Amino acid sequence: MLGVRSRSGVDESADKDPARVGGPYNPLLTHGGLTTVVSGGSGELMSGSVGKSQSRSSNPDKYLIQAFSAISAMSDRRSPISVAAAVIYIITQLSNDTKPLKDISIVTRLAKGTIKNSYKDLHPHLSRIIPDWFANEEDIKSLRI
Template identity: 55%
Template structure:
């Protein structure tokens, strides 16, 4: 699995360490082997802030569903007290490069993502990121459609719209002033 993603040896080694700990605590019993191996890779990637989504991992697990992987991750994370960093900046670079965004807009998205972390938005980081990308591209000359962002971020359009609605009232707090002025942000309308 690690080879199919081109992961470096340090991530493979960390996944092995997590596996050994899980075996010591007998956490692997009753779960599909491929789901557990995907869990260890996912956790190791997150710890090193390298982004791999659960959907990406499920493509190399021989039919294991995202839901199964996610359940096992929660069990392992709680029992082993593993800290998983959110690789949001890595996702920003990946998503923005995949939809051919201009560098200035990418920098604005990165700054907005940093600014939004202090706000209490209770949505997944991927859906918040997708909503931010949509908002900022609509304010720039580099407009991108919701369908393209949804496809690249692997987030449903409806989910992006809901995140957008949650973010919209506080847009002036996280969208950088150098990118657009406050009046333009107020003219921004929900999708």
């Protein structure tokens, strides 16, 4: 076929193919993270009107990426089980099946204070993490531990 190239999958890490562009597909990002970037030959953004338009365009995934970066930074300080326990507590408080912190503490074998600290780290980012279809912003803001 004309114009179709096959890839062998052998040592593609050093591949500098100029026809191959973009990063990996990410289903969590809007449109899978597939976007268009206008750049010059050296990889720098163009300075003309197209380049200015590109730099002004909004990034719909900006806040999602910031939230996950914050969670990633928090996970360096907190154990995964304490983050999971805080998330379980948050989700149960937003659902019709509320559970007291004491029950989650018993099941996860964590002190209530540990879960509270993880909750406090997560709380500022909840409106960006929890989807609108699950809880509205007022419900999220009214959460208390």
